[in-house]
Amino acid sequence: MRAAIDLFAEQGYDATTVNEIAERAGGLTKTTFFRHFSDKREVLYAGQELHGRIVSDAIGGAPDSATPLQMVASAVDELAAVFTEDRREMAGKLRKVIAESAELQERAAFKRAALVGAMTAALRERRVPELVAELAAELGTRAFYGAFGRWAVAEDPRTLVEHARQAFGELRAAMSELE
Template identity: 50%
Template sequence: MGRWEPDARERLVRAALDLFCEQGYENTSVAQIAERAGLTKSTYFRHFRDKREVLFGGQDQLLELLTSGIIGAPPSVGPLAAVEAALVAIAVTFTEERLANAPRRQAVIAGTDELRERDALKMAGFARAMKDALRQRGVSELDADVAAELGVLAVRRGFDRWLEDGGDFAEVARRALEEVRVAAAELQGAE
């Protein structure tokens, strides 16, 4: 049996992260990434639209999973329980490979204004997808907005915790959402 070899997409991600860490995001070209991965520039563009997408690839899958998680939640559950179903649905994308690459990926994003902006847009897209899915379930606009924003906060907090401790992202995200829920309730009681 042969030795497992990472697919082209994984090789491109690893090569990009190596180069971004070595010489900076701005100083790295798509051609350099492809060459480091032992692939062609056209192969790069078969997997990613542009240089940023090597760091943000898979967003379409996450949006689909968030939406299907909310829409597929039992009709009897409330908005936050539907958001929890969405967070559980995206857990399949939180793999060991992703965990291994995440610290370097986060460092590259944190060091570049353009990438921080792209990350913020990604989170806004998550909120919009969750809100739209909640609206499809008949949730009022304001309740859908609040639940979606709490869901994004739970994703962020859960992701940070997952980076520190690893484990099952579904459980980490559930705990993060519960903490957000409790904090929101405490804010209401503090007034």
């Protein structure tokens, strides 16, 4: 993964071949690469099933007294907590690489949708009505991604959790302005 990110950052995603990535990652070959990642894009997104589990667990473990938005807030909190400061630099590189490739943005959109889906399903499990669940999940995901983007550029010393809480609050406020 490190080899891939570095090569993508140096030469661009399209100009980098899977063989090059494998080669840099310790003289390996294409075949080995595809044994670890289902395709070339996935090398940048591997491990995100974990994110789905994290938000599901957070929502599943929220107290019965919690409102849907409180459940989502705790999910966003737990997810944001995964990204400790030492991952910030890599996140910044990643963001830049993705911003330059339509193919990678497509995968990103898919992963984002999967996160919304995971939150929605977990909320439904908690007997939140479908549409309310969808909107709450969307709001949480939007807060997380917005916060992630600002955190990754690193011009602000606050942690991702702090960024996420602020983003969540702002989105909530914006929602109440929507009549």
